[in-house]
Amino acid sequence: MSELRKDYLEDYVTLVAPTRARAPSGGCPYCRGSGELAPPASVVFRMGSNGLLVRLEESEDDRVEDWDLKVLPYHAPLLTEEPQSPRELTVPFRKSDPGTGVHYVIVPTPEHGVRLSQLTVDQIVLALLAMQEFGKELYQRRGINYVAIYYEEKPGGETDFHSLIHVLGLPEVPPAVEMENQAYRKYMKELGTCPICVIAEVEKSGPRELLSNDEYMAIFPWAPTMPYEAWVIPRSHRTRFYRLTLPNMRSLAEVLLSTMRAMSRTAGGYYMSFYTSSLKRSSMNMHWSIRLFGGADSFAGISSSYGIKIVNEAPEERARAMAKHARSALAEIVMGDRS
Template sequence: MRELRKDYVLDRFVLVPNNTSSSTSAAERGGDEKRDGVDDDDKCPYCPGNESMTSPALLALVVKDGMLQRLSDSEDSIIDDWSVRVFESKNPVVTTTAAASYSDKPLYSEPAYGYHQVVVATPDHKQSLPQMSVEQWGNVLVVIQDRVRWLYTQKSVTYVSIYVNSGAGAGAQSPHPHLNIVTFSSIPPAIELEAEGSHRFMNENGSCPACNMISVESSGPRQVLATDSFLAFCPWAPTYPYEFWIYPKRHITSFSKITQKEINDLALMMRATLGGMSKALKDAPFNMVFHLSPEKKNSRQIHWHIEVYPQLTTWSGLERGFGVYVNNVKPEKAAEILGSACRKELAGLVGIT
């Protein structure tokens, strides 16, 4: 159980235990299912055959005769032969059973109310996210879209966050490929800041800042890869070495409204960029986040996108204490290296030698 505490002055929130527990496992920091240090396949709760080690599946995507079936576990049966599996985390960072306790400023806190679901991306324990097939990525994206739509119908869900911790250096305790979906009753500060900046830019310039950005970065020195519907590029001022973003080319604020054709194209983009990054950076750990617009009663929208942060360095006091970031890899050079690797990956995927 946790509570959401707000900084004395800043719009910064921290999830802290509301009991005497002092555990700081990677599972509790990043929301991954706690694995107790067990790495063999037989003990992995994400592996087929070990489904009873997790909460019941809220959604089990089963591929049968080329068709996708959306099933769920029941008291009498557990779905097997699944392609993607979703369940409530047993070590949630937020919960729908949070006690309704509040405190006033300057020591403000509120219940850490929300849903925390784990999306197991593949039944294959040894397959990493950068290695997954394009088809499997398509299945994962369909499931994420399903979850986003459902979660936004629930009470007290103001924002749905989706993120990946891949590798111990990125906060993951389980090596089995998976994603986390966590909801909040308020908009996270990073999204609020981005929405405010976007709103201000649109008022001053009459256009979407992301659409302008896409126009500038297309075919420029920071482009990493382009498909029919998406553009991947290293941002002008990246926080992390080799950081890159994936944007839909058309202006759209809601991931839940992208078409099946766009999902298929995004699956190709995800596989090519993550696969290329993995080879170029020698399987470096990374975080990946979906920046989506809130879909409830909010006029400040953002052009939705995905951001990928390879974890190659450790922040210093300058970054941690002042929010000034030192990046020793110029984004143009990063894009050159990533672009070469990602284009080779894409060529292999589409059968071009």
């Protein structure tokens, strides 16, 4: 059972998710021809021979083998839909909330060992379309108040993997996004203009701009949080990621894919997070952006981007195991001093 725990004093959240260590058995469940290893997909896209996109249905008894993109439950979910009751703790003014939510993955290609940065613009457009359609579907579910979209890319030497874009349906807006939203609203109130629009204007054709087209640009931020960090942002004011049209997506895919390839060639591994407004919060109207950070540790981007720390064992279990060693060490110290 996973749990969401808030810190004693600060607003960061820790997700205790014991299930994250599970690994698929019997082969890769995300490859073409391995449909029986995974549950039925929620979304299946196939590109027709006439160039038109077809959305297909999949069930337990009727699997789609010829597909170009799938969305299905992750094999080791950080969050589950199982109903759980909040558990009051003896810790003052804090409680443990159930880790209720959903954890899906977008499988952007049936090919094993192919990185997202190695895909085509058309495949990235298809992935963006899946994010948009499935994200809107998740927001219609009860208890889902934020959809976090996250991707991590291993360094180039690794080949035994399948590219997966993680989609988490969370019960609350993540702490880091909430903090940025508050700063955004404060800036808008004080200066009467969108701070991201100001950033786009200031960085245009400057030393930190990586590339741009008519609609989007990629920049290094003025104060990066790590050596390699890039933001992809709309150049004009855009607050609704889920309203992108197909031409918008193609324009975005060109800049995003170029930035991913550049990050892969310079930083090696990296992770990418989408900063969007919640469709459940009418007061949340941030100018959306996509953030890329150098690094390759599993789920490190969720911590850095969204402010959610992840551990795979409850602190009570770790404390129980460590307490034996601590008491043994104390006995050694005391006996040593006496001798």
